[in-house]
Amino acid sequence: DAGITQSPRHKVTETGTPVTLRCHQTENHRYMYWYRQDPGHGLRLIHYSYGVKDTDKGEVSDGYSVSRSKTEDFLLTLESATSSQTSVYFCAISEPSGGARQYNEQFFGPGTRLTVL
Amino acid sequence: RKEVEQDPGPFNVPEGATVAFNCTYSNSASQSFFWYRQDCRKEPKLLMSVYSSGNEDGRFTAQLNRASQYISLLIRDSKLSDSATYLCLSSNTGKLIFGQGTTLQVKP
Numbered sequence: 001d002a003g004i005t006q007s008p009r010h011k012v013t014e015t016g017t018p019v020t021l022r023c024h025q026t027e028n029h030r031y032m033y034w035y036r037q038d039p040g041h042g043l044r045l046i047h048y049s050y051g052v053k054d055t056d057k058g059e060v061s062d063g064y065s066v067s068r069s070k071t072e073d074f075l076l077t078l079e080s081a082t083s084s085q086t087s088v089y090f091c092a093i094s095e096p097s098g099g100a101r102q103y104n105e106q107f108f109g110p111g112t113r114l115t116v117l
Numbered sequence: 118r119k120e121v122e123q124d125p126g127p128f129n130v131p132e133g134a135t136v137a138f139n140c141t142y143s144n145s146a147s148q149s150f151f152w153y154r155q156d157c158r159k160e161p162k163l164l165m166s167v168y169s170s171g172n173e174d175g176r177f178t179a180q181l182n183r184a185s186q187y188i189s190l191l192i193r194d195s196k197l198s199d200s201a202t203y204l205c206l207s208s209n210t211g212k213l214i215f216g217q218g219t220t221l222q223v224k225p
Contacts, residue, residue: 033213042204042217043161059214090160105151106206106213108160 003027004109006091012115019078021112023091025071031094032074033058033106034066036087043090049074081116088113120144121207123216131224134195138219140205141187144212150188152179153204155218161204164190195223 003026013019023032033048035058045058047066055066063085065077078085091109123140130136142150150167165172167179167188178191188205202218 035215040217043215045213048213105163105166108162110160111158 004091004093004107006089006109006112008112009110010113012117013081014117015082016080019081019114019116021076021089021091021114023074023076023109025074025093027093027095027107028071029093029095029107030071031096032068033092033094034064034074034076035090035092036060036085037090037111038087046076046089081114083116086114086116118143119217121205121214121216123203123205123219125217125219127220127222129222129224130195132195132197134223135191135193136195136221137189137191138203138205138221139187139189140207140216140219142207142214143186144207144209144214145183145186147207147209149208150181151206151208152177152188152190153206153215155202155204157201164203192221195221197223197225199223 005024007022031050034046035043037043044060046064047055047058047061049055049068067075089112092106094106121142128136152164153161154164155161165174165179167181169181172179176193180189200223202220204218205216207214
C-alpha cells in the first residue's frame with residue numbers, strides 16, 4: 001500500500017471553529033489532492049497541489065484553503081466550519097508520467113470523518 | 118446534468134453471473150479514465166485503467182468508447198468478494214471528476 005496517512009481520522013467540532021486536516025505521504029509523489037465524499041455526490045475534488053507551494057482549486061473549493069510547504073505534507077483548512085462541511089475527507093497522491101496519462105493513477109489515504117455540529 | 122454519470126444501482130447478482138457497468142462522460146476533452154473500487158467506509162483503490170484498445174485483468178475487462186463517450190467495466194464469474202462500490206474517474210488536465218459510484222451486491 002502507498003504510504004499515505006491522514007490525521008485526525010475522526011473529528012467532531014462546532015460551527016464557526018477552524019479545522020485543519022493533514023495529509024502526509026512518504027512516496028515523494030508530486031501531486032496531492034483533497035476530496036470530500038458525500039452520499040449521492042460521490043467524490044468531489046476540493047483542491048489539489050502539483051508541487052510545493054503550487055495549488056489550484058477543484059470542483060468544490062469554497063470555504064476551504066490548502067497549503068503545501070513541503071512535498072510530503074498537504075494541509076486542508078476550514079477557516080470557519082459549517083454543518084454543510086460534515087463529510088468524509090480523502091487525500092490522494094499521484095505521480096504523473098506525462099502525455100495522455102498526465103494524471104496517473106491516484107492512491108488514497110484512509111480518510112478523515114469530520115462532523116460539524 | 119453531471120459531467121460524469123453512473124447508475125448508482127444497486128446491482129444485485131448471483132455468484133457466477135456476469136455484470137457490466139457503464140459510465141458516461143460529457144467532456145469530449147477528457148483524456149484518461151480509471152475504475153476504482155471502494156469498500157464500505159474505506160478509501161477507494163485503483164481497479165484498472167481504461168484504454169481505447171480495451172484492458173483486461175483476470176475476470177475484469179474495461180473498455181473506452183470515445184465516439185459515444187462512455188467507459189464500461191465487465192465482471193465475469195462474480196464472486197461474493199466483488200461486492201463493493203465501483204467508481205469511474207475522468208481526468209482532463211487538472212480536472213478530475215468521479216462518478217457517484219455503482220453499488221454491486223453479489224449474492225450466494
